[in-house]
Amino acid sequence: MVGLCFDMYGTLCDTSSVRDRLGAELGVAERLVAAVDETWRRKQLQYSYQSAQMDEYEPFWELTARALDYALAAYDLDPDASTRDRLRSAYDHLDPFPEAAATLDRLSDAGHEVVVLSNGNPEMLDRLASNAGLSEHLDGIVSADGVRTFKPDPAVYGHAAETLDRPIGECRLVSANAWDVAGAGTAGMATTWINRHRDPSETIGATPDTQVSTLPAVADGLR
Secondary structure (H helix, E strand, C coil), X not given: CCEEEECCECCCEEHHHHHHHHHHHHCCCHHHHHHHHHHHHHHHHHXXXXXXXXXXXXXXXXHHHHHHHHHHHHCXXXXXHHHHHHHHHHHHCCEECCCHHXXXXXXXXXXXXXXXXXXCCHHHHHHHHHHCCCHHHCCEEEEHHHHCXXXXXXXXXXXXXXXXXXXXXXXXXXXXXXXXXXHHHHHXXXXXXXXXXXXXXXXXXXXXXEEECCHHHHXXXXX
16 A cells, blocks of 8 residues: 555646636636636746745745736736735635545545645645545645645655655655656656646656546556
């Protein structure tokens, strides 16, 4: 049995589910809502990379706010502070992907240790796991905040192995983010890539050990 480290954002929970809150708060056309959402998520990830490379760590919650500010400014939107707070709080209420809870239960029942490994800071992850109904299906939450950097820095994957008290080779990252899989594999973790959109593998870093298209297929492959 292995330690299974599930990514949260984009893997267990759907980051695009913020669009409902964006549409309700901003009152703009659906096409603009989609553009703001895409820019917000892209900048959120970019700022995590920049923060790590510049050795200027800020918790992921703060980077999420900065990325939101950028996305709004990019489309000449200027809601007030309370509206911005409500928009950012959408990341506390992301929709879990169908079968997320059931997949985690199947893997736990098979004897695996099942945790989240995420760039989110602990408070942010705790809120989301609770609101998404995933807390009771997890053995724990491991945050990159513990080493004050972000995936795909090898330190984050090493931190997960230390937290699980296992050699890194006895841990497996499960992620829908190809760059995350490439990072974990390079650090020495086994990897499963949930390739929902039939994307090509990354051309830098390790290739995935296993590739599936759905969450239930993760459990099917680790029976």
